[in-house]
Structure formats: C-alpha cells, structure tokens
Amino acid sequence: MENSSLFLLLIAVACGFIYGLLWLSQDTTWIRGALKTLPVTLLAFTAVNSGLPLWLIIAFCLSAAGDAFLSRTGDNSFLAGLSAFLLAHLAYTCLFLTNPPSQAIAPDTKIWVWLLTCLLIISVLISLWSHLGHMKIAVLIYSVTIGAMNIAAWTSGQNNLLLSGVALFVFSDIVLAHGLFVWKNVKVKNLALLIVWYSYFPAQTLILYSFLN
Numbered sequence: 001m002e003n004s005s006l007f008l009l010l011i012a013v014a015c016g017f018i019y020g021l022l023w024l025s026q027d028t029t030w031i032r033g034a035l036k037t038l039p040v041t042l043l044a045f046t047a048v049n050s051g052l053p054l055w056l057i058i059a060f061c062l063s064a065a066g067d068a069f070l071s072r073t074g075d076n077s078f079l080a081g082l083s084a085f086l087l088a089h090l091a092y093t094c095l096f097l098t099n100p101p102s103q104a105i106a107p108d109t110k111i112w113v114w115l116l117t118c119l120l121i122i123s124v125l126i127s128l129w130s131h132l133g134h135m136k137i138a139v140l141i142y143s144v145t146i147g148a149m150n151i152a153a154w155t156s157g158q159n160n161l162l163l164s165g166v167a168l169f170v171f172s173d174i175v176l177a178h179g180l181f182v183w184k185n186v187k188v189k190n191l192a193l194l195i196v197w198y199s200y201f202p203a204q205t206l207i208l209y210s211f212l213n
Helices: 003-023 030-049 054-070 075-098 107-129 133-155 160-181 186-212
Strands: none
Touching: 003 030, 003 186, 030 054, 030 186, 054 075, 054 186, 075 133, 075 160, 107 133, 107 160, 133 160, 160 186
C-alpha cells in the first residue's frame, strides 16, 4: 500500500470515528450532512489514488451520495438515499462478478448461499412489511438488490476480508430498516443509529482494505 493511500485511509477512519462519536445524534444540519458524507468520500479518494477498480470507486461515490441524502429528513430525501445505495449495491455486484476470485467455491456452497440469502431477505421483509406503508415497493426492490450483491460476493470467490465487509453491510441495512420503520422507542432508535454507523462504515472500510491489502 502506498504511503499516500495509507494516509487517506487513516484520515477516513478518523473522520468516521469522530462523526460517530460527536455528530451521529445531532440535529439535521448541513454541517452534520457534510461530516457524514466525508468518510466514505475519502474512501473513494483512496481508491482513486490506489488505482483500484472503477466499479469500487463508483460504489463509494454512490454510497457517499446516499449518506448525504439520508442525512436530511423527509420522504424525498429518503427515496433519493435509497436509490443511491441501490445503485451502489449494483456497482458492488458488478465489482464482485468481475473481480478475479481468490478462492474456489464449491457448487453446494453456492446453493446454500442462494438459499440462505433468500431466506434472510424474506424474513426481513416479513418483519418490515406491515410497517412500510407506501414504501413497500421501494424497500422490496432494495432488498432484492442487496440480496443480489450478497450472493455475488459469496459465490464469486472473494477473499474473507471482503466477505466480512459485505456481511457487515447487509447487517447494517437490516438494523437501519428496523430503526426507521419498526422500532419506535427513542432510546432503541438511537442505539440502532449507533449500531448502523459502526457497522456500515467499517463494512465499507473492510471492502476497500481487501483491495489494498
């Protein structure tokens, strides 16, 4: 890893930690939105500086846009953020399908990945469905997309560091969805925000580091 890439990565991690520690629960302002967007933006710069695959850079840029939209309130901002992350997951899917495998995957394992991913998505949708209101179709499409990303990662022979990042990413989205739509207690929602950030940003960092390592 080049020194400049390591420096950018460390700055990104520091910014992510500081945002989670000091700004995560603050009121919605442009400053909070900018600080939320900065860490993944720095990951994108790190990927560019290191000459990493274009699909990875696109995924980071779309994720940063999603962070910016979701830092605002209202249905329009939520749908814009959801759309940005949906496209980011599609970019990640393309990345995993085109990135050379680092390990062989047995056919039986691929079948289990498909089966378990489908069961996970169905169970999450069942727990969310009655709470989604007019967001049902949007969340359904998003859920199928992140399921496809998960399947692409686990069946294409990616390395274990990357797979850990993908698993954290899926986990953070599940917690986020329940925090937004299901859990009503304020303390629980605040805890969910903390869990989401400290699983989502490490997930992105692990995916990047798997290409730098």
